[in-house]
Amino acid sequence: MPSIQASGYSPTIKKRALSRKLVELRDQCGMTTSEVCKRLRWSPSKLNYIEKAKWVDPNSDSVTDLCELYGVGPTDTEALIKLTREARQRGWWRKYNDVFRDDYVGLEAGASEIYTFQTTLVPGLLQTPGYVRLINNNAGMHDSAELNRHVDARTQRQKILTRRPNPCRLHALVDENALLRINDPLVRSEQIRHLISVSSRVNIDVQVLKIADGVYPGTSEPFVYLKFPEPTDRDIVYLETTIDDRMMEEEDELERYMDRFDRLRAVAPDNAATGAYLTRLIE
Structure with a gap:
């Protein structure tokens, strides 16, 4: 056995x-x-x-x-x-059952590598507190205590990127639209500066797909691809939708989404070029 x-x-x-x-x-x-x-x-x-x-x-x-x-x-x-x-x-996320609606965060907490493609939002693991408050405000959340809980929960999630001895490896592909949608100049500047800062870490890569570069290949819904440290733990692709969330782990599904991610990162400016471009956005 x-x-x-x-x-x-x-x-x-x-x-x-x-x-x-x-x-x-x-x-x-x-x-x-x-x-x-x-x-x-x-x-x-x-x-x-x-x-x-x-x-x-x-x-x-x-x-x-x-x-x-x-x-x-x-x-x-x-x-x-x-x-x-x-x-x-009990994982720490069990304290935030009002914030997290499924088991995704528990899976994310155990991941060794994460590949994410986002089109309208900054990836959760890279969001600043101001950005978290902004998107939840726009979703109709105005209670300060509730907003603070969402910020606290997001901060806890992000600790996987700095955990020791094995920080999670993150590679994020972000459509530039996600940044241009931030209509508060201060929040936008803070969020972009944060992306520049974290992309200097050895375990984090950020690539922004620029609007000026036109339509990119492999266009699809946002997704997150999770890898785990044990070879016996099958990878997972997570899709979040308005109706429900899907977690896929069949071999053909995994191959399809990783191939899509590879095609996207091949045409996006690399980590260094993205950092330079983001710096110009806030100058």
Whole structure:
């Protein structure tokens, strides 16, 4: 049986690894989900939540029941129970359930590399407090306490870029429209200066797709591509829409979006040229 472990910084990643291991065990036994539910007298939705990593607090008793059913030995069972306890830990983002609407931030917290393409907004990991307040104000949020919570939550997210010993690697492609839409001159200047500053870090690249350069190849909706430190942790492409959010991890989907990202960064001014261009914007 594959090693039962999950490295990284995020309980969400550990929960995902746990669910994947349990699916592998069921497949090895040749059991269907219907057979498992019948034997354990579970509802189909309960097993689905476990196998899809949708359970909020992984339950050791449920994992033990599955291990007994699948004939898992005591050593591997104990390893899975340990992983269950780790997956049940509360990530910092759980304090901001009113800000974050899905598991994305927990996945982001465990990422080793992030590739993002944004057309109308500055990437969240690069937003300044003033910019966060501006976009939330424009969305109808005016309560100062609520605005402060959104700023605090965003600041917490950005700590993955400076964590030690392994800061997350970020490569951001941003359409110039996202900057020109900032209609407050002070906020725009602050945000652009921040982009210039962070792009000097060894783990951050920023490329701005200029309007003057015309239509670029691979035009599509904004997306974020997450990579993780463990080879067994499959990459994820995250799409945020008005109706719902999608997380894709099939090989063909991953290849399609990384190819799209590669084509976009090939035509965008590189990190140094982007920094020079941004400097001219605020001079």
